[in-house]
Amino acid sequence: MRRIRKSLFFKLALLIVISSGTVLAIVMIVSNYNLRTRILEEQKKYYTSLAAKSAIEIDQKLFKAKTIVDKAAIIFKVTNPTREKSIQLLKNILNSDEMIGGSAVALAPETQFDKAGFQMLYAWKDNDTIKYADRINPEQDYKSEWFIKPYTLKKDIWTEPYIDTDVNRMMVTYSTPVIVNGNVTAIITCDLILDSVEKLLMEVELGHQGAPVLVTNEGRIISYPKKEWVLKETIASIGKKLPDPADREMMKNLSQLLRKKQSGNMRLKQINSSSFMWFYFDTVKEADWRIGFLIPEKAILSPINDLNKKMLIIALLGITALLIPAFFVSHSITNPLKALCDASDSLANGNFDAPLPKLKSNDEIGRLVMDFERMRIDLQDYIKTLAATTAEKEKIASELSVAKEIQHSILPKLFPPYPKYSGLDIFASLDSAKEVGGDLYDFALLDDKKLYICIGDVSGKGVPASLFMAVGKTLLKSTVQNVKDPAKALYIVNNELSENNDASMFITLFCGILNLKTNELTYANAGHNPPIIVTGKKSFFIKQASAPPLGAMPDIKFTNETIKLPEDSLFLLYTDGVTEAMNSENKLFGDNTLLEVIKNNPAHTAEKCIVNIKNAVNHFVGNAEQSDDITMLCLSNNINNNNTLHDKNTPDASIVFTNNKSEYPRIESWLNQTGEKLNWQPGFLMQLNLALEEWIVNVISYAFTDNDIHEIEVRLWQTNKSVRIEISDDGIPFNPLEEKHTDTDSPAEEREIGGLGIHFIKNTVDVFSYKRVKNRNVVIMEKSL
Template structure:
C-alpha cells in the first residue's frame, strides 16, 4: 500500500508539475512574443517614416532637376532665337533640308512643313534660312546635355528641329508623315499662355512614345509671335530614373496641377498614366483620402499618411516639384513594412516549437526512468519527488522573474548557472536567451543606422561652415583703405550652395570683383564652386583682362568636366584710382549701376557663353566709369527668381525699386534692406535657390592727395 500510494502521489505530483510547467512556458512565451512584436512594430514604423521622408525629398529633387534642365535649355534657345529674330541682319542664312532616313540615330537638323505651306515661297525660304543659322547652337545644346531633341515651330506652318529620329518621320511606304506644328498641343498651349510651360502627357508624333514637352513662345520686337521653342521629356527616361530607386513594395508617381497622373512605377489602377484627354483627376475621385493627399501635396510637402488602395494600405506622402508646379507621390506598402515582424514571429514560433518538442521528449524519458527506479526504490520515492520538484520549479521561477525584469535598462535575457540543469529547462532557457540576444542586436542595428544619419547631417553642417569661410566674410575687408566701401553676402538654399562671390586686391590700384552661380545644388555644386573660385582668382592675379581670364578658366574647366557642370560668371577689375571698371560676362545676370543722379539702372552688357559649356569660347570686355560715391551691385538669379507662396517672381523690377528706395545708404545697409524686402516678399515659401549679392562703392581719393 505504501509503494502504491507513493506511486500514485508521485504520478499525480509529476503530472501537476508538468501541466504547471507547460502553462508557465506558454504564458512566458506569449508575453515575450507580445513584447517583441510591439517593440518591433514601433521601430519598423519609425524606420519606414524616416527613410521614406528622406528618400522622397531626394527623388523629388532629382525629378525636378530633369524638368529644370529641359526648362534651362528651352529658355536658352528662346533667348538666342529672340536675338536672331530681332536682328536678322547680323546672321547669315544657312541651308536646310527635310529629314533623311540615313540620319536615323545621328544628331541632325531637319525641316518639316504643313500641307498648306509653299516651299518655294521666298518669305518661307528666308525665314527658314534665318532659323537654320541657329543649327550649330541647337546641335551643341543636344550634344552637351545629351538630350533627344530641341526644335522651333513657326506660325507659318514650318518646323525646324535637331534630333536623332530622322528615320521615324517616314511611313512604311517611304512617304513622309504629315506634320503641322500649329496643331500640336504644346504649340497651342505656349501660344495661348504666352510664357514658358510644360504640357500634359501626350503621344509624340515622331516616336509614338508618351512624353511631356517644355515649350516657350518667342516674339518679334513688335510683339508678334515669331516661333515656339520646345524640347521633349520622355516618360520612359523619367520612369527609368524613378524605377532605379524603387524598393520592393514601393512606387512613385508624378501628378500635375490638374490631378492627372503623368508617369508612375505603380501597377495600382488609381495610378495609371494616361494622355490628358483620358486622365482622371485624383483630387475628385472616389478615394477621398488619396484625393486630399494629392490636393495638399500640390500646395506643399505633406506628412506621411496611411492611404488605402486596391491592393492594401500604403504609407504615402507628396513632395512638390517646384519647376513644373506638380508633385511627386511616394508610397510604400504597409504589408511589406510588417514583413520583418512576421518573419521574427515565425522564427520565434519555430524556436519555441523546437524547445517544446525537446522538452516533451525529455520529460517523457524522465518519467519512464523515474517510474522504473520507483519500482525498486520505493523508500526513496518521497525524497525523489521533493528533489525533482525543487529542481524544476526553482529555475522556472527564476526564468519568469528575469523575463519580467526585462526593460530599457536590462533589455537582454542571459543564461545563468541556475538555468544549466542539463535538461529541458536548460533548453528552454537557451532558446529564450538566443531569441533575446537576436532582438537586442536588431534594435542595436536600428540605432546604428540612426546614428549614421545624424553623422551625415553633422558633416553637411561642417561643409556649410567651411564653404562660408572660403568666401571673404570679414567686413570691412580693407580697413586701412578709404578709396572704396564693399560688402557681400551669400545665403545657400541647402546645407551647401553653388553660388559664390569674391573680391581681392590685384595690386595697390586694382580690385578684382567676382559674382558666379554654379549649375545644380548641394555638395557637387559646392565642390565645383570652390574649384571655379580658385581658378578665377589665380588667373586674375596672374594678369590679363577679364575676358582673357574667363577664356583661360573656361578652357581649363572644360578639359576635366565629365559631369558637364557649368558656372555663370561676372568678372570685373576696378581701377581704384580712376574709377574705371573693366568687366566681362559669361552668361550671368546683368549688373546694376548707380548713375550720377543717384538712381540704379541695369547695365545690359554682352553675355558670353557659360563657363564649362564649350571650349575656346571668346569673351568680350567692356568698361564702366564710376565717379566718386557711385555704387555697383551684382547678384545671382536667386534674387529675381525667388517666388512667394502664390508662385510670383521677385523680379528685377522689384529689385531696382528696392535699390532706388535706399539710394543714399552704404553697401552694408543696402544689402541688409534687400534681404529684408526679399524675406517679406517670399513669406513662408521655400527658398529653392542660393541668394548671393555684392555691392561696391567707389570713393576714390581726395583731390589734394593727387
C-alpha cells in the first residue's frame, strides 16, 4: 500500500515537474532571446552614440586648433609678414589653445628668404614661456610629411600621430598651405598634444570591463589600454601575429570595416578565449580617426543573467507550490485506495467481514469501492457455499478412508504370518484403485498342516463392492474352517450370496487348501483368473474347470482339483487388476506380459515376486490412472524345512539314553555342555532344560508299560535363529497336544498334580509338535534364540 501511494504521488510530481518545467523553460528561452536581441540593440545605440559623442568632442578639439592655424594662414597670406611678425603670429597660435604645444611657419623653398628674413621658424611652449628658433636643418624638414604633403597637395593635412621625443608626448601635427596665386608660398603648422584626447577617452564610462580604442583610418593604434601597441601596431599587424586563422581572419575583417565605414559595430571573438566582445565605433572627421569601444558581451548581457536567476528561483518556487496540491490530490486518491488495499488484504486472509471505506464521491474511486463491495458480498456467499460443499466432501472422504481402513484391516497383513513354519513363505498385497475396492485375499491355518488361501474380485468398485467383498471374505473363511473343502465351501458361500442378491453383484474367487507337509493343493475356482506356478525352469497357469462366479446364481456345483506344487516353486494368485492394467494408450498388461515378467525377474521369495510384478505393472501403466484394484498373493512351501523330521541333516548335538530315572543327571550335563558349545544365554539354557526335562520325565514315567529297557533319542539342531530339539521314543502313542488344558487358575487345594509339565513345554518353546512315525513318538520343540 505504501508503494502504491508513493508511486502515485511520485508519478504526479514527476508529471508536474516535467510539464511545468518544459513550459517554463520554453518561456525562458523565448524571452531570453527577445531580451538579448533588445539589449544588444539598446547597447548598440548607446555605445554607438557614445562613440559619436566622443568623436565629436575630439573633433572639436582638432577643429579648434585647425581654425586657429587656418586663421593664421590667412593673416600670413594677407600681411606677408616679416620675421618679427611671423614670430608674433606663432606666439599667437600657441597662446590660442592649450593643446597646441608647438607651431611652425616654413617658407616654400622658391619663396624669397631675404625679404622675410627667415626661412623656417618654430615656436614651442617651455613651461609657461614660449620660445622660438629657426629650424636648423630646413632641407631635412622640406622632406618631412608635415611639409611635403600640404605643399604638393595644396591642402591642409593631419599627420600621423607620433611621439615627440623631446617631450615624450604623443602628438599630431596639422599643416596648412598658404596659397598665393595658386602657388604654395608657405606652410603653417601646429603640434597638438594628445594628452587631453587620451584623458577624454579614459574618462568615458564603459564599465570596468570595457576598453576605449582610438585608431587611424589605417588601423594604427593611437590609444588603447595595451600601451606597447600604441603607434607601433595596426589592427592588421596584430591580426597577422595571431596563431588562430579564425582570429586572423576576424582582425582582417575588422581592419577593412574600419577603413570602409565611418561608424558601425562588430561582434568579435575574444582572442584566446571562447567569449565574445562587441565593438562600436564612430569617426573623428577632422583627422579621419576611428574611435571605438570594446565591450564584453557578458557584461552587456549581464542583466539577462540576473533576470535568469530570478526567473529560475520563481520557477522553482512555482513548481514547489504546484507539488503541494499534487500531494493532496494524490492523497485524496490513494487514501481510499489504501483503505481498499487493507480491506482486500484482510479479505485475502479470509476475513470477509472487513469494513470497506465509506463512499464519499461518485468518481472512479467511488465506483471501485462499490464494485469491491459487491465482490466482497459475492465472495462471502461463494465461500459459504464452498465451505458447505467442501465439508460435505470431506465428510464423505473421511468416511471413505475409514471404510478403506476397515476393509484393509480385515485382510491379513502381517508377514511372515507363521514364523514357526520356517519353510512357509507367504506375501500378499492389495492396492486399491479408488478409496475402497472390491478385491480380496485371505489365508489361514486350518490346522498344523493345512493352509487355506483365497483370492477374489468383486464385480464393480467403490463402497458397494467393498461391502460385498467384506461379506464374501468373512463368509468364505468361516465356511472353509468348518468344511475344510474348497468346492463345498464355494457351494455354500455361493448359495448364501445368491440369496437376496438384488444388486446382482458377484465375486470371482479362487479358493485352495495347501497341505504343508505334502505341498498338495486342493482347489476350486469360481470364475477367477488361473493362478500361476512359478518354477526356476518355467512358469504356467494351472489348469482348471470353468465355473461361474459366486453370487451369480444359486446351486452351482464346484469341483475340487488337486495339484502338487513342485519343489522350490512359487504359487502366485492375482486379480485381473494385474493382467488388465491399462496404460495411457489403452493397452492391457496381459497374461503373456505377466509370464514374461516372472520369467525375466527370477524371485526366490514371495515378496520379491510380488514386488517385481508391481514394478513392472507400474512401469507399464506410466502416468495413466490405476483402473482397478491390483491384488496379489504369493506363497512357497519347503516341505523339507517345515515341521518335519530332520532326517537328512546331521544334528549339532545328540544323546541316547535309557528309560531310567538315573539317567537324568547325564541328560542335564549333556544339555549344559551343548549350551556351552553353542553359546546359549543362561536363561535360554534354563528354559530349554525345563522343556526337555518335562518331556523326558513324561516319557520315562508313562511311555513304557513293560519292564524292558528302551532307548530314547534326543537330537538338537541350531540355526542362526532358533534351536530345534527332536525327542523320539518307542513307547505307547501319546500326543501331548491333545492333552486337555492345564488348570492354572484354581486354588491350590483343587489343583491336580501332573499335566503341568506339558503346560510348561507349551509356554517355554515357540514350536511344540508331535507325530507318530514308524511306531515312534516324535516330539519337536523349537525355540527362537
